[in-house]
Amino acid sequence: xxxxxxxxxxxxxxxxxxxxxxxxxxxxxxxxxxxxxxxxxxxxxxxxxxxxxxxxxxxxxxxxxxxxxxxxxxxxxxxxxxxxxxxxxxxxxxxxxxxxxxxxxxxxxxxxxxxxxxxxxxxxxxxxxxxxxxxxxxxxxxxxxxxxxxxxxxxxxxxxxxxxxxxxxxxxxxxxxxxxxxxxxxxxxxx
Numbered sequence: 001x002x003x004x005x006x007x008x009x010x011x012x013x014x015x016x017x018x019x020x021x022x023x024x025x026x027x028x029x030x031x032x033x034x035x036x037x038x039x040x041x042x043x044x045x046x047x048x049x050x051x052x053x054x055x056x057x058x059x060x061x062x063x064x065x066x067x068x069x070x071x072x073x074x075x076x077x078x079x080x081x082x083x084x085x086x087x088x089x090x091x092x093x094x095x096x097x098x099x100x101x102x103x104x105x106x107x108x109x110x111x112x113x114x115x116x117x118x119x120x121x122x123x124x125x126x127x128x129x130x131x132x133x134x135x136x137x138x139x140x141x142x143x144x145x146x147x148x149x150x151x152x153x154x155x156x157x158x159x160x161x162x163x164x165x166x167x168x169x170x171x172x173x174x175x176x177x178x179x180x181x182x183x184x185x186x187x188x189x190x191x
Contacts (some may be wrong), residue, residue, distance in 0.1 A: 007037075007038070007039060007043075007047075007079040008045070011038065011047075012037045012047075013057065013058055013061050015028040015036040015037050015047075016033060016036065016037060016054055016055075016057075016058045017058045017059075017061060018063050019032055019036045020031060020055055020058055020059075020101050020102065021062070021102040021105065022099055022100070024105060024107065024109050025051075025055050025109055025110055026050075028051075028187065029144070030044070032049055033051070033054065040116055041119045044191070048171070054116065056116070056120070058118065059102065059103070059106055059117070060120065062102045062103065063103060063120070063121075063124045065127075066101075066103065066124070067124065067127060067128065069089065070086055070131055071131055072088040073085040073089075074086055074131040074132060074134070074135045074166075075131070075134075075135070078145045079135045079136070079138040079139035079142065079144060079145065080139060080145070080186075080190070082135045082157070083127070083132075083135055083139070083186060083189060084112050084186055086132075086135075086157070087158075087182040087185055087186055088164070088182065089164055090166060090169070090178065090181075090182050098170050098172065100166055100167060100169050100170040101163075101167075101169070102165035103121060103124060104163050104166045104167050106121060107121050108167070124141055125159060128159065129155050130158070130160055131158065132154075132155045132158055133151045133154075134151075136151040136154045136189065138153055138156075139189075143191055144190060144191055145190060145191055146189065146190065146191050147191070151159070154189055157188070157189075158185065158189065161185050163181065165178060165181055165185075168181075
């Protein structure tokens with residue numbers, strides 16, 4: 001008779017997300033993952049597969065969380081508030097929070113040499129981009145966002161600038177600048 005799992009998969013994935021997010025893929029060992037999850041190597045392999053499979057599952061869970069938050073923010077009836085709320089998440093200036101964004105960190109560390117992870121991140125940026133583009137188009141139609149650039153061009157500007165902001169959030173000396181940067185980003189989009 002097979003033994004039932006005696007752990008909460010979501011709790012384990014949360015611990016794994018935080019480990020990979022803080023240290024990166026290469027610097028996170030199986031011993032680190034065993035320590036943060038409280039699981040033995042065999043249990044990790046049986047439940048999640050190898051380290052790379054576990055990383056992909058953790059990244060997917062994180063991306064789904066970010067998408068859910070973004071969808072909630074970007075589908076508000078007021079497009080200007082929608083973009084402002086979405087940008088606000090970029091300005092997390094919590095002292096000591098130097099993890100940046102797990103997706104951006106993975107883009108930098110893994111995507112250049114791992115096609116599957118690059119594809120997963122490309123899919124995330126596309127679905128976030130679609131949400132942004134709809135909010136921007138809505139704002140252009142109502143006259144709150146500039147119309148001299150297409151919604152698609154403004155979407156790309158926001159996505160790329162947002163990712164740079166998230167990468168910069170890893171440096172304490174830049175944290176005080178992030179709220180002003182996010183306000184500037186919003187000002188560039190406004191009519």
